[in-house]
Amino acid sequence: MAEARQVVKYTFLKVEAPVLSWPAEEREAAVREFTELLEAGPTGETLLAYSTVGLRGDCDVLIWQAADNRRRHPAGGIAVAGHPAGAYLRVAHSFLAMMKPSPYLGRHKHPDQEGRRTRLKPAGGRYLFVYPMVKKRIWYRLPYERRKAMMVEHFAIGHRYPQVKINTAYSFGLDDQEFVVAFECDQPAAFLDLVMELGSRRRAATRNARRRSSPACSCRRPMPCSSRSA
Amino acid sequence: MPPADALQLALGLSAPEAAEADDLQRQVSLISGG
Numbered sequence: 441m442a443e444a445r446q447v448v449k450y451t452f453l454k455v456e457a458p459v460l461s462w463p464a465e466e467r468e469a470a471v472r473e474f475t476e477l478l479e480a481g482p483t484g485e486t487l488l489a490y491s492t493v494g495l496r497g498d499c500d501v502l503i504w505q506a507a508d509n510r511r512r513h514p515a516g517g518i519a520v521a522g523h524p525a526g527a528y529l530r531v532a533h534s535f536l537a538m539m540k541p542s543p544y545l546g547r548h549k550h551p552d553q554e555g556r557r558t559r560l561k562p563a564g565g566r567y568l569f570v571y572p573m574v575k576k577r578i579w580y581r582l583p584y585e586r587r588k589a590m591m592v593e594h595f596a597i598g599h600r601y602p603q604v605k606i607n608t609a610y611s612f613g614l615d616d617q618e619f620v621v622a623f624e625c626d627q628p629a630a631f632l633d634l635v636m637e638l639g640s641r642r643r644a645a646t647r648n649a650r651r652r653s654s655p656a657c658s659c660r661r662p663m664p665c666s667s668r669s670a
Numbered sequence: 671m672p673p674a675d676a677l678q679l680a681l682g683l684s685a686p687e688a689a690e691a692d693d694l695q696r697q698v699s700l701i702s703g704g
Contacts, residue, residue, distance in 0.1 A: 490676060
């Protein structure tokens with residue numbers, strides 16, 4: 441029996457502006473409510489939080505969840521509505537996807553290979569760069585072998601950046617996008633260089649093959665935080 | 671990191687340790703007042 445695929449959910453939350461003027465005790469109570477909200481929600485193997493404060497204006501927090509499709513899964517994500525936290529949190533972006541082996545890998549194999557995984561294995565990178573992706577129809581009109589050759593080149597470029605881990609999940613029919621890609625790394629410069637190289641090497645036939653790849657969300661795992669009395 | 675840490679940061683209850691941060695973190699801390 442094939443290994444169960446995990447369902448993956450990215451939920452970006454925005455704190456409503458009036459909350460920022462609340463007294464510190466009330467904001468601390470909001471944090472406790474938020475923790476209860478997460479604990480009350482679907483359980484899974486992965487539950488990670490990232491901050492987008494200072495990196496994006498339309499969201500503040502990313503909750504990254506993954507769970508076995510056969511168990512309680514995070515397809516519903518975080519049920520903000522109906523929870524007290526719904527009074528001050530709104531969902532800014534929501535991406536639903538599923539892990540699935542890439543159709544382009546063929547016999548090429550190595551340990552913990554991206555593209556073969558049916559389960560999410562976050563590396564714990566300091567930064568996470570997430571975007572939904574939709575490819576142009578021209579990509580799917582190319583013969584399979586040609587698409588495979590281009591993806592093999594794509595994989596080879598990725599191998600030159602071992603410090604960047606890519607997590608690809610598939611959304612076909614589950615959500616608006618076709619893929620959700622999430623790159624983990626400690627040095628944003630490595631991610632930037634990788635994306636630029638992928639863009640510059642893309643062959644003419646697939647140049648601008650992406651029809652949509654936004655919003656591109658840069659997220660980070662906060663350093664140990666210092667208390668701020670306010 | 672515990673999920674609550676991210677919300678604490680968003681609510682202004684904590685601030686990143688900019689002095690120990692890398693370049694992007696430091697830039698973000700400066701911009702966001704952390």
